[in-house]
Amino acid sequence: xxxxxxxxxxxxxxxxxxxxxxxxxxxxxxxxxxxxxxxxxxxxxxxxxxxxxxxxxxxxxxxxxxxxxxxxxxxxxxxxxxxxxxxxxxxxxxxxxxxxxxxxxxxxxxxxxxxxxxxxxxxxxxxxxxxxxxxxxxxxxxxxxxxxxxxxxxxxxxxxxxxxxxxxxxxxxxxxxxxxxxxxxxxxxxxxxxxxxxxxxxxxxxxxxxxxxxxxxxxxxxxxxxxxxxxxx
Ligand code: TZP
Ligand code: MG
Numbered sequence: 001x002x003x004x005x006x007x008x009x010x011x012x013x014x015x016x017x018x019x020x021x022x023x024x025x026x027x028x029x030x031x032x033x034x035x036x037x038x039x040x041x042x043x044x045x046x047x048x049x050x051x052x053x054x055x056x057x058x059x060x061x062x063x064x065x066x067x068x069x070x071x072x073x074x075x076x077x078x079x080x081x082x083x084x085x086x087x088x089x090x091x092x093x094x095x096x097x098x099x100x101x102x103x104x105x106x107x108x109x110x111x112x113x114x115x116x117x118x119x120x121x122x123x124x125x126x127x128x129x130x131x132x133x134x135x136x137x138x139x140x141x142x143x144x145x146x147x148x149x150x151x152x153x154x155x156x157x158x159x160x161x162x163x164x165x166x167x168x169x170x171x172x173x174x175x176x177x178x179x180x181x182x183x184x185x186x187x188x189x190x191x192x193x194x195x196x197x198x199x200x201x202x203x204x205x206x207x208x209x210x211x212x213x214x215x216x217x218x219x220x221x222x223x224x225x226x227x228x229x230x231x232x233x
Contacts, residue, residue, distance in 0.1 A: 006070050006086075006109060007039040008130055008202035009226055010219060011175050012209055013074075014043050014060075015141060020211045027059050029215050034067050036219025038209065039202070042089050042111075044074035057083040070109055077103055087111065089132060092119060097126040115147035117160035121169055124161065130173035132204060133157055136188060137179030141206045145178065151191035158194035170198070177204035182221045186229045193231040200232070 012033050016026055030041060041064050043057050057073055061083055064071040070086035073079045077100050080088045087109030090100060100110055112128040114120035120131050133154050135145040149157075154176050161169040180188055180203045193199045205222065212218035226232055 005173060006129075008173050008175050009232075010038050010222055011040045011042070011177075011202045011204035012038040012219070013177070013204055013206045014041065014045065015206045015210050016045050016048070016056075020141065020207050022211070026056065027063060029210055030060055031063050032215040033209050033219045034063065034069060036209075036216035037223035038069070038219050040070050040072070042072040042074055042204075044089075044206075046074075050076075050079070053079050054082050057085060061085050072109060072111060080104060080108070087129070089113070097123060097128055101127050114157065115149055115153075117157050120157045120161055120172075121164055121166075124169040124172040125166065127168070128172060130175060130201070131157075133174055133176045133200075134204075135178030136176050136192075137184075139179040139207070142178070148178070151176075151188050154188075154192035154200070155194055158192065158198040158200070159196050162194060162196040162198045173201045174198075175202040175204045176200055180205050181208040182218070182225060185222060185225045186231075189226075189229050190231045202226075 014026060043060055045053055057079055061071050072087045072089050074089050075094050077088050077095050088100060089111040091113045097110060109129050111130045111132055112123035114123055114131045114133055123131055135148050136154060138148050176192060185203055189200060209215050209218045
């Protein structure tokens with residue numbers, strides 16, 4: 001785990017499929033999103049072959065690194081190692097956290113998807129730096145989501161992380177994901193905040209920024225909603 005916690009506040013997850021990227025250049029879209037205020041980027045591409053994924057990762061790292069923004073790779077620890085980016089985001093069916101940590105080293109950022117309190121606590125105890133909590137709302141971006149948990153589910157997970165009384169759980173960073181947009185972001189943050197005092201550290205979005213005709217404006221709008229949200233860490 002790095003010494004300084006990354007800024008998770010506006011977490012962009014990429015998508016290169018036609019309905020979302022609409023044939024535009026992913027690197028340019030991410031560049032615009034960073035200009036609008038995105039603080040961390042995850043390359044997520046479920047269809048690219050390894051060589052293509054490495055090419056995309058290198059291209060994105062070429063813009064995230066000079067901007068001082070961490071780049072994480074979805075699912076693929078090998079690709080993160082190959083390009084020397086800052087970390088990975090792994091799901092429950094991907095490589096286990098302990099092995100990923102051994103391969104990537106102590107300063108890598110390792111994020112894990114969690115849709116229940118049990119998954120969240122297990123991941124935090126195993127050394128995840130942050131949890132991607134969701135799916136908050138059903139979304140066309142990820143059709144095979146098993147669990148739609150709503151803000152109340154996010155809140156329950158945050159409460160469980162505090163209640164267990166373990167530093168790894170209490171201190172793990174958290175973002176929520178799934179159907180978050182400018183119209184619901186503040187409500188989601190408010191309704192997700194645990195009364196036990198663990199707010200989310202950020203929101204993660206795909207289509208709200210990537211599918212927008214202006215990724216920069218979309219990011220800017222979300223940023224200003226975050227900064228005016230009282231229930232934000
Ligand atoms: N994991 C849970 S939902 C989701 C992922 C990657 C997709 C979220 O996409 P959007 O467009 O922000 O709803
Ligand atoms: Mg995965």
